[in-house]
Amino acid sequence: MEPTLKQFRAFVAVAETGQFTRAAERLGLSQSAVSTLIGQLETNLGLRLFDRHTRLLRLTQAGTEALAVARQAVGDLDRLVENARELNDFSRGRVTIASGTLQAALTLPRLIKGFHLRYPNIDVSMHDVPERVVIEMVKSGAADLGLGTVSERDSEVVGTELLTDAFLVVMRPEHPLAQRSALRWQDLAEETLIGPQRGNPIRERLEAEMARIGMELKLHRSLQVALPLTIIGMVEAGLGVAVMTSTVKPLAHSVGLVTIMPSEPVIARKISLIQRSDNSLAPACRLFREFVQRAIQTSPRGLPA
Template structure:
């Protein structure tokens, strides 16, 4: 037989009240049950915990040594139960997200802000990393989930499509393609191109799709981050191959976005989850809201419109704060 929490509660109550009857009143138990629980505890410990003095009970020396340990055990349990209740009701918690650099910089911040305002006790950690790092960090358990692109089978990971982004050619205003409304992939073969490094999930998916059309692109510069591509285009080093999430930043530098057609291809942004691990209540709340928000989209990705939709979805998830953007 093991020591029970009820036995510890009885011991502490009797020590504080000095009486079996009053301890029974505090705990809502009959005196016979109090006596039984106390006797069982003494037998398990091999110690006499109380001396009877007239109608009062006084702690023995052994009882005085055990009392603070019993109180701490009960206090730790209360703290654990209170903490678990706070986690369940989203009064506190932590969410860690690994996101590809452009998603972390241009798409997710205002969603994080909206969620944080609704649940101020939850700390959200947003890590901006490369596409490959998103996969590795989720797989290794460094983060709750990731937002990025994926290509191929990753075994222990599951992917949920969030939204799709079309590809664009990014050029300077005086470039030969600047006056065209759109360009084709075959046209781009004539120009020096700037894009992701070989092995990047976005580039891998793009090359796979273009190969079925008999198109192969040659890059003069291969970079790890879209921001570097934007900078190189602005510096006149070539034509950038980027997706829609980078549009606002590119245009703020005076660059032009040209839709690429024939064929029109899109990159899928996915929620990356570990199949064998469950999410904390806070992480599940955020990921569920993110999935629901993106499921409302019926057309091309539009950041401004969808931040509003994210807030509306969060409201439907039980949040009462009104947001203005």
């Protein structure tokens, strides 16, 4: 038979105390149980570990060599158990989340702050990346979680829905469209439109919805960029109007721009916490996911104060 950790633990205790009686007291076992474990270990190893004297035990040469291995095995197990206990008690841990730049700037910071106040020993590391990179990082394992839009056709990832992000138009306050009380998508047909490059999930969602209603919005060829902040800067400079999502409203309003949500139809996308479908989250990651869900569900603005 193979040696067991229980046998190794008894061996270490006997070697360190020099007596079966003291080893039994340390382990909370009977003296006979400890003696049996040592006998089993010697049989399993095919080695004599102790020279037995009237009152004391002395390690044989083989026992001395085996003791180092036994201590390592027992120590490794104890550290494994302690690490598992700490992780499940949330006394330490690490969470890595990838997010599109707007969500990273305007949604996640308050959530991370609220989480850190409650669980100060868990580190949250955030990567602000283009939206198309979020899913790639989750799939590769570079991020435990992602914040963004997940395709129902992608079986490698699964999302926990958090927010609804509606599409809107961003423009300067003096723009003629800004004076209207209501706006339709058809009203943008002749406008110079600024927007994200091809491959961006926001653009793909918008184009799919426009196709569904038999419309096409053409983004200006030279005004297609990667970062939302650049789009805001272009609108503020008067280069055109932009189709973005409601996450951008605080940023747009802070630089004096106007946002209007077109109707007929109202177009929105779901923002989710994304994880690999074949991977169980570590305790700290599960805790962060649950904290974010509760914070958004209980906050009127979808964010903790």
